[in-house]
Amino acid sequence: MNVLFEAERPPGIIDVSPYWRPASYADGIILADALCWHGLDRAALEELNVPVAAIARGLLFRVLTTQERINDGVGMDFLKDEIARYEKAASAIGL
Known part of the structure; x- marks a missing residue:
């Protein structure tokens, strides 16, 4: 959903x-992003009590958006960095 704003x-x-x-899907995306981009560690994951499957789905969603950018030839200069971040996140959740 998108929202447009205009004064008055x-x-x-x-x-x-x-x-x-499910709400856990949104939680999974947030935690996948936190693992990839904000240095969240495995110990914090255990405290947050979000199912690993939800985080895996969130990570898969991000990988697929990267694939779409590759298909469009956009953002290729950061591809190796993103792959490394995805691998680190997958390892943190046991994949």
């Missing part, structure tokens, strides 16, 4: 995609 008008909601995903 109510927000306008566009691109509504009525699709339900």
